Amino acid sequence: MHHHKNTPESPIGIFDSGVGGLTVVRAIQAILPSERIIYFGDTARVPYGSKSQVTIRKYAQEDTAILMRYQPKMIIVACNTVSALALDVVRKAGGSIPALGVLEAGAELAVSVSRQKRIGVIGTQATVCSNAYACAINELDPDIEVHSKACPLFVPLAEEGFTDHPAARLIAGEYLREFDGHEIDTLVLGCTHYPILRGMIGQTVGPGIRIIDSAEAVARRAKELLAETGMLGMSGETPRPHLLVSDLPQKFGMLYRLFMGSDVPDVELVDV
Amino acid sequence: MHHHKNTPESPIGIFDSGVGGLTVVRAIQAILPSERIIYFGDTARVPYGSKSQVTIRKYAQEDTAILMRYQPKMIIVACNTVSALALDVVRKAGGSIPALGVLEAGAELAVSVSRQKRIGVIGTQATVCSNAYACAINELDPDIEVHSKACPLFVPLAEEGFTDHPAARLIAGEYLREFDGHEIDTLVLGCTHYPILRGMIGQTVGPGIRIIDSAEAVARRAKELLAETGMLGMSGETPRPHLLVSDLPQKFGMLYRLFMGSDVPDVELVDV
Numbered sequence: 014m015h016h017h018k019n020t021p022e023s024p025i026g027i028f029d030s031g032v033g034g035l036t037v038v039r040a041i042q043a044i045l046p047s048e049r050i051i052y053f054g055d056t057a058r059v060p061y062g063s064k065s066q067v068t069i070r071k072y073a074q075e076d077t078a079i080l081m082r083y084q085p086k087m088i089i090v091a092c093n094t095v096s097a098l099a100l101d102v103v104r105k106a107g108g109s110i111p112a113l114g115v116l117e118a119g120a121e122l123a124v125s126v127s128r129q130k131r132i133g134v135i136g137t138q139a140t141v142c143s144n145a146y147a148c149a150i151n152e153l154d155p156d157i158e159v160h161s162k163a164c165p166l167f168v169p170l171a172e173e174g175f176t177d178h179p180a181a182r183l184i185a186g187e188y189l190r191e192f193d194g195h196e197i198d199t200l201v202l203g204c205t206h207y208p209i210l211r212g213m214i215g216q217t218v219g220p221g222i223r224i225i226d227s228a229e230a231v232a233r234r235a236k237e238l239l240a241e242t243g244m245l246g247m248s249g250e251t252p253r254p255h256l257l258v259s260d261l262p263q264k265f266g267m268l269y270r271l272f273m274g275s276d277v278p279d280v281e282l283v284d285v
Numbered sequence: 286m287h288h289h290k291n292t293p294e295s296p297i298g299i300f301d302s303g304v305g306g307l308t309v310v311r312a313i314q315a316i317l318p319s320e321r322i323i324y325f326g327d328t329a330r331v332p333y334g335s336k337s338q339v340t341i342r343k344y345a346q347e348d349t350a351i352l353m354r355y356q357p358k359m360i361i362v363a364c365n366t367v368s369a370l371a372l373d374v375v376r377k378a379g380g381s382i383p384a385l386g387v388l389e390a391g392a393e394l395a396v397s398v399s400r401q402k403r404i405g406v407i408g409t410q411a412t413v414c415s416n417a418y419a420c421a422i423n424e425l426d427p428d429i430e431v432h433s434k435a436c437p438l439f440v441p442l443a444e445e446g447f448t449d450h451p452a453a454r455l456i457a458g459e460y461l462r463e464f465d466g467h468e469i470d471t472l473v474l475g476c477t478h479y480p481i482l483r484g485m486i487g488q489t490v491g492p493g494i495r496i497i498d499s500a501e502a503v504a505r506r507a508k509e510l511l512a513e514t515g516m517l518g519m520s521g522e523t524p525r526p527h528l529l530v531s532d533l534p535q536k537f538g539m540l541y542r543l544f545m546g547s548d549v550p551d552v553e554l555v556d557v
Contacts, residue, residue, distance in 0.1 A: 057336060064329060064532045169441040180455040187452075260336045 019086040019110070021244050024049035024255070025235065026085030028076045031059035032265065033168070033205035034091030035272035037115060038254050040232035041089075045239070048246040050254040051083045057260035057285055061094040062139030073099035075285055077106035079257065086244050088112040089231055091205055093136060097145030111238060116140075118234045119201050119227030120149035126223055127199040130157045133192045133222075135214075136203030138163040146203050162191040164204075171209040174271055181210070185217045192218065201225045209272065253278045259285040291358040291382070293516050296321035296527070297507065298357030300348045303331035304537065305440070305477035306363025307544035309387060310526050312504035313361075317511070320518040322526040323355045329532035329557055332440075333366040334411030344557075345371035349378035351529065351555055358516050360384040361503055363477055365408060369417030383510060388412075390506045391473050391499030392421035398495055399471040402429045405464045405494075407486075408475030410435040418475050434463040436476075443481040446543055453482070457489045464490065473497045481544065525550045531557040 025045075027037055031054050038052055055061075055076055061069050073095045080088055088107050090096045095103065096114030103112045123132050134146040140163075147159040166184050175181045192200070200222050202208055208226050215224050239245045258265060258280055269277035297317075299309055303326050310324055327333075327348055333341050345367045352360055360379050362368045367375065368386030375384045395404050406418040412435075419431040438456050447453045464472070472494050474480055480498050487496050511517045530537060530552055541549035 057340060058330065059335075063331075068329060068532055165445055166438075166441050166447070169438050173437055175438070175456075178455075180452040180459075183450075183452040183455070184447075260340055 019084065019244065021086070021246050022049070022248070023084055023086035024051045025087050025089060026051050026053070026080035026083060027089045027091050028053040028055070028080055029091040029205060030055050030061040030094065032056070032268045032272065035269065036205045036208045036226075036228040037089060037091040037231060039273055040226070040228040041235060042251060044232050045236055045246070046251045047248040049248070049252045051080060051085060051257070052254050053079050053257040053283070054259070055285060056258040056265065060137075061092060062137040066098050069094055070099045070102050073102045074106050077103045079283055079285070081107065081110075083255070085110060087235060087239065089235060090114045091228070091231070093140045093145075093203055093205065093227070094143075097140065097143045111242075113231055113234050113238070115205065115227045115231045116145055116203070117149055118231035119203065119225055120146055121153060122230040122233070123199050123201045123225045124150055124153045124157065126225070127157060129196060129198040130154070131195060131197045131199075132157055132159050133195070133197040133200040134159060134161040134203045135164045135167070135188070135200065135207065136161070137168065138165050140203050146201060158195075160192060160195045160197060162188055164188045167210055168204065168206045171206045172268060172271075176210055177213055181213060182217065185210070185213055189214070189217050197222060199223045199225060202227060256280045257283045259283055291356065291516065293358070293518050294321070294520070295356055295358035296323045297359050297361060298323050298325070298352035298355060299361045299363050300325040300327070300352055301363040301477060302327050302333040302366065304328070304540045304544065307541065308477045308480045308498075308500040309361060309363040309503060311545055312498070312500040313507060314523060314526075316504050317508055317518070318523045319520040321520070321524045323352060323357060323529070324526050325351050325529040325555070326531070327557060328530040328537065332409075333364060334409040338370050341366055342371045342374050345374045346378050347557055349375045351557070353379065353382075355527070357382060359507060359511065361507060362386040363500070363503070365412045365417075365475055365477065365499070366415075369412065369415045383514075385503055385506055385510070387477065387499045387503045388417055388475070389421055390503035391475065391497055392418055393425060394502040394505070395471050395473045395497045396422055396425045396429065398497070399429060401468060401470040402426070403467060403469045403471075404429055404431050405467070405469040405472040406431060406433040406475045407436045407439070407460070407472065407479065408433070409440065410437050412475050418473060430467075432464060432467045432469060434460055436460045439482055440476065440478045443478045444540060444543075448482055449485055453485060454489065457482070457485055461486070461489050469494060471495045471497060474499060528552045529555050531555055
């Protein structure tokens with residue numbers, strides 16, 4: 014294996030199946046404003062959630078290899094599906110580079126805040142069917158009761174910018190009614206798109222339920238780990254993220270603005 | 286090029302980026318019940334609409350090659366994106382086999398029924414941005430005014446089975462308000478998923494507007510062409526379609542039932 018010397022100035026590499034992982038970029042920038050970020054969105058092969066485990070593990074390996082070209086000091090898997098099914102592949106492909114998954118971080122934070130030991134999880138069909146959040150949560154604390162609900166319309170609603178639309182509220186009400194009577198005190202947003210709908214989701218479930226944003230959770234874990242290993246970036250300004258995509262979706266600019274609240278920097282096309 | 290002898294007993298090959306093209310299978314079975322059908326859904330690489338033209342043309346070539354293994358007597362492109370951007374690639378890869386595209390058939394039928402010469406088209410963002418329906422319609426009749434509207438939430442609403450849900454009606458009302466004041470008399474369903482929502486769409490636009498289902502339109506064209514070339518199938522029973530997919534989505538069975546109203550036959554996995 015080819016070794017390179019990581020320094021605190023090396024970038025943090027983040028990848029996702031598409032644009033959703035930008036919520037992780039946003040969360041990293043909020044608490045680690047001096048870090049350089051290299052982001053790869055596999056827009057040619059999005060979505061991963063409906064694909065088989067074999068396919069997802071192959072993609073995870075390739076996506077990691079793309080980031081490794083930029084000699085990152087850490088890899089963050091912003092994709093819940095890859096976190097659930099292929100974090101070991103990423104760790105192997107990353108060699109000595111630490112790799113964090115959004116799912117593990119979200120599960121960990123949820124476990125640490127739930128007092129009633131009843132946690133709700135929402136995500137895509139694939140994430141919910143994989144039962145990965147429930148497994149990760151119960152590995153940390155087997156006494157916690159986990160209730161999950163797939164919300165397949167939340168991603169397209171977020172991408173349409175229907176973040177506060179009456180139809181979105183109707184759909185959210187219907188999906189989240191699933192948790193009535195289960196007395197959850199914590200709800201995990203188990204899909205990187207969902208923070209875009211956080212306000213509406215929070216209003217639907219009411220103020221008694223703590224919302225866990227896995228993107229924020231993984232950003233916190235990244236900060237801890239970088240501090241512990243003496244690898245915190247020291248740059249004075251906030252560098253713009255370096256963006257790579259595997260295909261040129263017309264909507265990348267629009268979605269970047271929706272996720273990040275600013276205009277899109279240059280985007281580089283890479284082959285997969 | 287390797288030549289094979291087509292007979293009336295050869296199958297009709299149909300491909301789509303995913304499950305949506307099953308509306309074409311349904312339309313073919315309705316008016317050509319004796320035909321054998323081989324269907325390929327590229328579920329590993331769905332959706333095509335957000336990808337670049339170069340990528341789509343590569344996929345179109347590969348998808349056609351998969352169907353050619355089964356020596357079809359005709360190829361139907363059930364994918365609007367491929368019809369718009371790569372029908373020439375399919376025709377070339379198919380050699381002497383005739384190839385029909387869902388888009389051309391839908392445009393042709395719309396032109397033949399519009400009295401006011403004002404046609405509305407709804408489809409995915411990619412189909413609408415490509416302007417392909419407007420081009421195809423104006424190539425047949427340059428005097429027709431075409432108004433288009435992208436309806437990105439219709440595919441996920443259809444796949445969730447929200448075909449008659451209050452939220453779906455709100456969203457449809459908002460999308461289709463675009464046509465108010467344009468006095469269209471014909472509305473083309475420019476996406477293979479939309480026939481699933483046909484009832485709701487029809488009620489939203491009202492009885493004065495003729496709905497054109499491109500899946501039905503291409504089935505009609507297929508019947509004409511087979512009759513003209515003496516290639517109509519003669520089998521006494523309705524054969525079950527032979528289904529190929531490029532990845533195993535958990536939801537294929539559920540979606541097959543939604544699209545076809547019957548249980549899914551065996552599905553074969555092919556590599557792409």
